[in-house]
Amino acid sequence: MTQALRAKAPPAVLTDDEFHRLGELLYDRSGLVFGPPKRRLLDSRVARRMAAVGVDTGAAYLDILLSPHQGPGELLELLDAVTTHETSFFRNRPQLNAFRQYVLAPLVDRQRASSHPRLRIWSAGCSSGEEPYSLAMLVLEVLGDDAPRWDVRIFGTDLARSVIEKARHGEYGRYSFRGTPAYYVQKYFDVQGPDRFRVTDGPRRLVTFDLLNFQDEVGMARMQGFHVVFCRNALIYFDRPAKKRFVAHFYRSLVPGGHLFIGHSESLHGVSDAFKLIHFPGALAYQKPQAHDVTEHTHGT
Ligand SMILES: C[S@@+](CC[C@H](N)C(=O)[O-])C[C@H]1O[C@@H](n2cnc3c(N)ncnc32)[C@H](O)[C@@H]1O
Structure with missing residues (x-):
């Protein structure tokens, strides 16, 4: 130097x-x-x-x-x-396509016949909200005209107050849309100014934001009954013991058969072997075994 x-x-x-x-x-x-x-x-x-x-x-x-x-x-x-709050709408499209086609659509099909169909999704470490709002838009696309009949809640949580406030406000500049198909921008945003776009009421109604630190054992234990958990591009910042604790919480927060999506460059290798690794075209997900899978596994070992 x-x-x-x-x-x-x-x-x-x-x-x-x-x-x-x-x-x-x-x-x-x-x-x-x-x-x-x-x-x-x-x-x-x-x-x-x-x-x-x-x-x-x-x-x-x-x-x-x-x-x-x-x-x-x-x-x-x-x-x-x-903390690093880097994010964008429709980040990692192949993963979201896999979520829509192989997780969300079959889940919706299974629940459609119910008199009270419900969906619970958690975006953990959601930063300024682009991820949970993208998920809400995908849910609305899959539910179509049937959406008003559904009880859908998407929770977006993060430890940083500034990003949770921004997420609640729901207004974004162009940079948040890199890689976002124009279809979604036109359908789910109101133009507020030359470079300002606000999420419309449809997706907003589905998403609730809250402060939650992964290290908060009590707060994490309250997150229960989710069909899908997204924790993308957050686990990389932790060491293995912390990852193990947080991923164990995600496991407990899922219903049997529920899915966990982590960042495409992240892995649960050495962190948890409780999930089944599922290979979708273009993406991986981790599935909490169904109750009968657990029984089979227990009997087989
Ligand atoms: C890089 S962003 C990822 C945002 C989004 N999931 C995505 O993939 O686009 C990581 C987020 O994790 C949050 N985070 C870091 N440590 C956390 C912790 N202990 N508890 C909850 N959130 C945390 C950060 O505040 C940040 O907003």
Whole structure:
């Protein structure tokens, strides 16, 4: 590195010890791992938060994080600032096509005859809502004219307040639509301005957003009875013990035969062997065994 480049690097805000303590605190409260490669990121986000709360040393900032009064709120702000919220409508189309064709359509067919047909879907780590709204649009497409008869709830949860607020507002710029078929943009969005598009009431009515940290055992245990869970592009940020805990929650939250979709570059290898791996054309999903599959498995071992 040249002298000039070295001179431009901002001074570290956190000492080695403070970085270590903060990493442990964040891991304890969120499962997120902040090792040495993330040090510069953490340093710059902490510098911003220190300016926001009006302290000028890492030690004073840690004191705030640990204080019973200000700590919980400030920790939420910091977690919001250090998490990656990258997302878009219809992200990973092959996976969503597989969901629609091989999971949603058969599920709808099975439930159609019921007097109270219902669908429960959870988008865990939903960021600013593009994923659960895309799922809502696919549900509306599959239900067609029958939609008003159905009890559909799609839950979008995330640990970051800023993205949950944006999701509830439901208004997006062009960048959120990269890769989105024009059909959906025309059918399910109202144009608010040259670069502003608002989700229409149809999908909005199906989706509920809430703050939920995967590390919140009580909150996670409350998420029950889902036919499908999406947790895409979030598990990569956790170490194996945290992934195991979170995926065990997703397993318990599913009905027997329910499906889990994770990011296309993610895997449950070494994390859980409770699911059946299902190969759809262009996508993989994990299925919670039906009750009789479990019995067969138990008898066979
Ligand atoms: C990269 S985004 C993925 C969004 C969407 N699922 C997608 O694939 O487009 C990951 C999201 O996971 C959330 N997240 C990270 N750690 C979390 C935790 N411990 N509990 C809940 N959400 C978390 C982040 O706030 C972020 O919005």
